[in-house]
Amino acid sequence: MNSSMLFNVTTFAYLISTVVFFAFLASKNKSVGLAGSFIAYAGLAAQTVAIALRWKESYDMGVGHAPMSNLYESIVFFSWTIILLFAYIDLRYKYRIIGAFVVPFALLGMAWAQLGMNTGIEPLVPALQSNWLLYHVITCFLGYAAFAVACGISVMYLIKTAIEGTNSTAQAGGLMSLFPPLKVLDDLNYRSIMIGFPLLTLGIITGAAWANYAWGTYWSWDPKETWSLIVWFVYAAFLHARITKGWVGKRAAWLSVIGFAATIFCYLGVNLFLSGLHSYGGGAK
Amino acid sequence: MATTDKSFATSVWDFFCSLKLTLFLLISLALTSIIGTILPQGALPPEYVASISPAKLQIYSKLGFFDMYHSWWFIALLYVFSLNLVSCSIKRLPHVFKFISEPTLVLGEGTRNSFSLKKELTFSGSIEHGKERLVAFLGKEFSAPVITEQNGEYHLFAQKTAWCRLGVYVVHFSILVIFVGAIIGSLAGYKGFVAIVEGTSVNAFQKQNGQQMPLGFDVLCEKFNVEFYNSGAPKEFRSTLTVLENGKPVPGYSKVKVIVNEPMTYKGITFYQSSYGQASEGSDHLISVTPRSGGAAEKLSVREGVPVTLKDGTVFKLLEATQEVRQFAPGFSGPAARIEVTPKGGAPLTFIAFKNFPEVNARRGDALIFGYEGSNAKQYTGLQVAKDPGVWVVWLGCALMVLGISVAFFMSHKRIWVVVSKGHARMYGNASKNQAAFQMQFEDISEKFQEIKI
Numbered sequence: 001m002n003s004s005m006l007f008n009v010t011t012f013a014y015l016i017s018t019v020v021f022f023a024f025l026a027s028k029n030k031s032v033g034l035a036g037s038f039i040a041y042a043g044l045a046a047q048t049v050a051i052a053l054r055w056k057e058s059y060d061m062g063v064g065h066a067p068m069s070n071l072y073e074s075i076v077f078f079s080w081t082i083i084l085l086f087a088y089i090d091l092r093y094k095y096r097i098i099g100a101f102v103v104p105f106a107l108l109g110m111a112w113a114q115l116g117m118n119t120g121i122e123p124l125v126p127a128l129q130s131n132w133l134l135y136h137v138i139t140c141f142l143g144y145a146a147f148a149v150a151c152g153i154s155v156m157y158l159i160k161t162a163i164e165g166t167n168s169t170a171q172a173g174g175l176m177s178l179f180p181p182l183k184v185l186d187d188l189n190y191r192s193i194m195i196g197f198p199l200l201t202l203g204i205i206t207g208a209a210w211a212n213y214a215w216g217t218y219w220s221w222d223p224k225e226t227w228s229l230i231v232w233f234v235y236a237a238f239l240h241a242r243i244t245k246g247w248v249g250k251r252a253a254w255l256s257v258i259g260f261a262a263t264i265f266c267y268l269g270v271n272l273f274l275s276g277l278h279s280y281g282g283g284a285k
Numbered sequence: 286m287a288t289t290d291k292s293f294a295t296s297v298w299d300f301f302c303s304l305k306l307t308l309f310l311l312i313s314l315a316l317t318s319i320i321g322t323i324l325p326q327g328a329l330p331p332e333y334v335a336s337i338s339p340a341k342l343q344i345y346s347k348l349g350f351f352d353m354y355h356s357w358w359f360i361a362l363l364y365v366f367s368l369n370l371v372s373c374s375i376k377r378l379p380h381v382f383k384f385i386s387e388p389t390l391v392l393g394e395g396t397r398n399s400f401s402l403k404k405e406l407t408f409s410g411s412i413e414h415g416k417e418r419l420v421a422f423l424g425k426e427f428s429a430p431v432i433t434e435q436n437g438e439y440h441l442f443a444q445k446t447a448w449c450r451l452g453v454y455v456v457h458f459s460i461l462v463i464f465v466g467a468i469i470g471s472l473a474g475y476k477g478f479v480a481i482v483e484g485t486s487v488n489a490f491q492k493q494n495g496q497q498m499p500l501g502f503d504v505l506c507e508k509f510n511v512e513f514y515n516s517g518a519p520k521e522f523r524s525t526l527t528v529l530e531n532g533k534p535v536p537g538y539s540k541v542k543v544i545v546n547e548p549m550t551y552k553g554i555t556f557y558q559s560s561y562g563q564a565s566e567g568s569d570h571l572i573s574v575t576p577r578s579g580g581a582a583e584k585l586s587v588r589e590g591v592p593v594t595l596k597d598g599t600v601f602k603l604l605e606a607t608q609e610v611r612q613f614a615p616g617f618s619g620p621a622a623r624i625e626v627t628p629k630g631g632a633p634l635t636f637i638a639f640k641n642f643p644e645v646n647a648r649r650g651d652a653l654i655f656g657y658e659g660s661n662a663k664q665y666t667g668l669q670v671a672k673d674p675g676v677w678v679v680w681l682g683c684a685l686m687v688l689g690i691s692v693a694f695f696m697s698h699k700r701i702w703v704v705v706s707k708g709h710a711r712m713y714g715n716a717s718k719n720q721a722a723f724q725m726q727f728e729d730i731s732e733k734f735q736e737i738k739i
Binding site for chain 1: 304305307308311312314315318319321322323326354467476514516518519520521522544545546548555557558559669670671673676679680683686687690691694
């Protein structure tokens with residue numbers, strides 16, 4: 001058993017979980033929803049073991065480092081944190097249907113990583129040989145995952161308002177009866193961002209501390225840094241919008257979706273389209 | 286006249302205090318920041334200048350787009366942002382202080398009805414006795430209450446972590462602290478670069494504006510090494526540096542290892558490993574020439590690019606050399622040189638001669654086998670030089686921000702009121718945040734509350 005086999009198992013589990021969650025949407029059968037959650041958890045368990053194994057394998061190869069050093073490893077970790085946060089919300093707030101809008105993000109990440117990227121373990125280049133790597137990557141990606149969950153919940157909010165807005169309340173049963181009430185979705189969106197924002201802040205601060213330690217500049221307006229700040233501004237706007245009249249509900253949901261789009265651009269777009277200090281983040285075949 | 290002045294001042298004040306301005310600024314900062322990630326910043330590469338129209342180039346430079354994070358309008362946005370932060374705090378802080386220091390001790394009838402968390406208890410004992418029991422109860426289960434007597438009723442008020450309402454202002458203040466740190470850094474700090482050839486020392490470095498600046502001491506580069514992984518990827522760039530004062534090594538600063546992520550700081554100036562290269566000018570390379578028919582190898586000292594004619598009429602020239610070939614030719618390592626050999630009357634031939642792979646060298650060339658024996662060329666280490674006295678202020682600001690966010694996001698001001706009347710007591714609860722978590726705590730207290738026998 002090696003990590004790469006287990007990562008394939010993980011990807012397959014997230015695929016099945018997504019399919020089962022879609023079946024849950026269609027059937028509204030509670031045991032189908034339960035199965036969706038369990039399969040996602042099985043995937044999470046496999047992935048946890050796989051990440052630990054990959055970590056160990058890198059030591060066996062003599063180039064030991066935490067498996068967070070390139071695009072492949074970061075996207076695997078990103079998927080892992082998304083399912084972890086989904087598990088937290090599922091177990092804590094009991095709104096299983098959120099899985100149908102969150103697990104696909106993890107599936108997309110794993111599928112892209114397993115099919116489209118070089119999966120080999122590479123030794124660390126000098127710039128990455130630092131303990132800051134671990135703190136920086138963990139805080140950033142936990143934050144990103146919280147924003148992914150918030151985005152999934154916001155999409156549910158927008159779908160629900162769109163459908164219930166046109167239909168009369170009497171007809172608003174059906175599919176929408178599975179969705180948590182609008183107020184709950186709005187609240188869960190806010191709560192996810194309340195988790196993500198402090199983590200993103202920590203991610204930016206650890207990044208700045210590391211940059212200062214490695215290059216002597218804590219902030220150099222590098223595209224990656226700037227985009228992380230843009231994401232921070234968007235979510236700061238979201239948090240302030242909530243206490244302003246006329247910005248709750250739909251607009252807040254849109255801000256959350258925009259925030260996640262900016263997050264994804266910060267994570268992937270900057271590496272794929274712009275050049276800068278985070279060049280080791282690129283690694284597609 | 287005075288009234289219009291006042292209303293104008295008030296409207297300016299209201300403008301700077303408004304949350305709408307905050308939203309506008311946050312979104313504007315987010316949107317404008319994108320420009321600098323798309324357009325090149327600082328010195329423009331010539332190919333970029335060639336790729337856009339002169340009119341566009343002029344408009345962009347006029348607008349400061351090529352150094353946008355230092356442009357007047359971006360700095361102005363940051364100033365207005367700071368003003369907004371300060372104004373909001375000045376406007377709201379007194380209210381918050383008052384809220385904390387003078388809490389609502391007595392709940393009015395109207396307010397009571399709006400509470401979602403409430404519990405009622407009926408008792409047969411006297412109101413005095415009931416009050417005493419409930420004061421003790423709150424003190425044990427929640428926190429010691431303040432007692433107010435009004436209209437024959439007792440109002441007990443207890444609260445926890447009222448100060449956490451200040452958390453958000455700590456976050457706002459921390460942003461200002463970070464700005465102050467950044468300003469100190471830009472006024473009193475500097476950044477620059479220095480290249481030191483192995484075995485030599487420097488006493489000055491070049492600032493970003495090209496100006497030379499004395500260090501006040503000497504830095505000697507004893508050695509520079511690069512290590513590679515088998516794959517050819519770099520493993521370590523290592524400078525060995527010694528700080529000299531009046532020509533003598535400073536104790537504790539002799540032969541310091543400086544690698545990426547492990548800088549050296551002396552007298553507030555920090556040296557970061559940043560680049561390296563070959564100080565090739567004026568260095569000699571040693572080439573061995575062995576006749577294929579057998580015989581002793583001849584060793585020749587040559588300069589880069591200077592042709593040398595051998596006894597048999599063959600002309601050769603060293604085109605370029607490296608002390609570590611791995612990054613150019615995977616699978617090989619050590620010193621290597623690219624040479625051009627022109628046999629007498631023949632066509633020129635270019636190949637690579639290695640130091641560590643004589644068998645590969647032997648497969649090349651005609652009558653003569655060329656080998657590279659290395660050079661006396663020295664490497665230089667490129668060091669980033671920085672001094673930033675504001676950096677500690679920035680870290681202080683970051684620490685305050687993390688502290689403030691933790692308080693503002695994860696703690697809540699919890700309040701419980703108990704109104705004791707004749708024969709019954711009513712309990713109300715409220716939390717500034719995370720009402721769901723407080724609800725559980727309130728229900729827990731309510732259960733015990735209902736079991737009280739008075």
